[in-house]
Amino acid sequence: MNQPIDKDGVDPVRVPQRLLHTGARMPGIGLGTFGSDRFSGAQIAEAVKGAAAVGYRHFDCAAVYGNEALIGEALREVMKGGVPREDLWITSKLWNDKHGEKDVFPACEKSLKDLQLDYLDLYLVHWPFPNFHAPGCDVTSRSANAKPYVHENYMKTWRQMEKLVGMGLVRHIGTSNMTIPKLKLVLRDAGIKPAVNEMELHPHFQQPDLFRFVMDNGIAPIGFCPIGSPTRPDRDKTPDDTVDIEDPVIVRIAKRLNVHPAVVCVKWAVQRGQTPIPFSVYRNEYLGNLRCTVTEPLTGEEMRAIAGSDRNCRLIKGQVFLWKENQTWEDLWDLNGEITPA
Numbered sequence: 280m281n282q283p284i285d286k287d288g289v290d291p292v293r294v295p296q297r298l299l300h301t302g303a304r305m306p307g308i309g310l311g312t313f314g315s316d317r318f319s320g321a322q323i324a325e326a327v328k329g330a331a332a333v334g335y336r337h338f339d340c341a342a343v344y345g346n347e348a349l350i351g352e353a354l355r356e357v358m359k360g361g362v363p364r365e366d367l368w369i370t371s372k373l374w375n376d377k378h379g380e381k382d383v384f385p386a387c388e389k390s391l392k393d394l395q396l397d398y399l400d401l402y403l404v405h406w407p408f409p410n411f412h413a414p415g416c417d418v419t420s421r422s423a424n425a426k427p428y429v430h431e432n433y434m435k436t437w438r439q440m441e442k443l444v445g446m447g448l449v450r451h452i453g454t455s456n457m458t459i460p461k462l463k464l465v466l467r468d469a470g471i472k473p474a475v476n477e478m479e480l481h482p483h484f485q486q487p488d489l490f491r492f493v494m495d496n497g498i499a500p501i502g503f504c505p506i507g508s509p510t511r512p513d514r515d516k517t518p519d520d521t522v523d524i525e526d527p528v529i530v531r532i533a534k535r536l537n538v539h540p541a542v543v544c545v546k547w548a549v550q551r552g553q554t555p556i557p558f559s560v561y562r563n564e565y566l567g568n569l570r571c572t573v574t575e576p577l578t579g580e581e582m583r584a585i586a587g588s589d590r591n592c593r594l595i596k597g598q599v600f601l602w603k604e605n606q607t608w609e610d611l612w613d614l615n616g617e618i619t620p621a
């Protein structure tokens with residue numbers, strides 16, 4: 280018997296799905312589970328249960344969020360309550376200090392054990408830089424052992440990711456925080472091409488070139504910080520950052536729809552073709568984010584107005600990954616079309 284959906288929830292069969300190049304279908308919206316240092320693991324696990332009850336089937340997890348064991352308990356309850364495993368889409372991610380060839384399998388095993396699962400639907404390489412930094416460290420913090428992107432090394436990690444697919448522990452593998460030049464090399468050399476690329480995407484940071492590149496190459500974009508991450512840790516804020524939910528275009532559309540501007544960001548994301556993974560522990564918020572995916576679409580004029588609101592404002596800049604003196608965070612993102620030399 281399937282778990283009954285709350286009366287005001289959304290039947291998961293109505294939620295938009297993304298067809299991946301493998302032929303699999305991924306729910307076109309998921310719940311983020313990074314608590315931004317503000318929300319406890321217990322609160323997030325409770326949100327996972329609540330979100331499943333209103334119709335979410337896709338959960339974006341990661342070892343580094345430090346809450347997979349609690350989320351595993353929540354998922355066990357969700358499945359005990361009648362949601363079949365095959366209806367769920369669970370993502371986890373390999374953290375940056377686990378890129379070593381011998382580290383990938385144990386890291387995946389640990390996430391599986393914590394999440395109480397036999398397999399993951401998607402396993403991502405969280406960042407392309409194999410750098411350890413202490414959790415919660417400041418953006419000015421640098422690791423003496425920081426390393427640049429070295430493609431041969433990334434592919435060694437990728438081969439291990441491919442092995443996990445062969446072993447049946449992982450159904451799909453993907454990349455995150457990548458750039459076009461890095462992805463071109465991965466596409467050239469991969470035995471199993473990435474099914475998705477998880478990337479920062481919100482109205483003020485639309486990444487049109489990378490978005491088009493992944494779509495053209497049959498890689499589904501998953502968009503993180505879809506609302507512009509208003510509750511992100513203070514360490515991830517800089518004075519020039521803009522605020523998506525205060526954008527006049529977003530606010531105008533929110534007024535027309537009588538919803539919070541956050542909901543407009545989510546609705547736009549789904550309609551544009553990415554899979555947003557908004558985070559919230561509040562039922563009214565995560566329910567509103569899900570419901571907007573099955574209501575009347577934004578108008579063509581509204582979609583064009585949001586497309587014109589891009590500010591190229593990256594929020595998650597990755598400063599802690601810089602590997603030598605006198606670099607700026609822009610060096611991490613290959614802005615001139617070439618991988619920044621080591």
Ligand SMILES: NC(=O)c1ccc[n+]([C@@H]2O[C@H](COP(=O)([O-])OP(=O)(O)OC[C@H]3O[C@@H](n4cnc5c(N)ncnc54)[C@H](OP(=O)(O)O)[C@@H]3O)[C@@H](O)[C@H]2O)c1
Pocket residue numbers: 310311312313314315339340405455456477478502503504505506507508509510511539541542556557558559560561563564565567568595
């Ligand atoms: N792959 C990566 O490297 C990477 C990086 C960053 C994030 N992620 C993933 O992406 C997920 C989402 O990113 P994020 O959590 O940084 O940012 P986000 O989803 O853009 O913003 C989350 C915040 O938006 C507010 N919000 C959500 N729904 C709302 C609604 N309907 N009405 C009003 N406010 C609403 C909430 O603030 P209040 O709590 O104040 O209501 C919530 O804390 C993460 O949880 C994580 O799973 C991945």
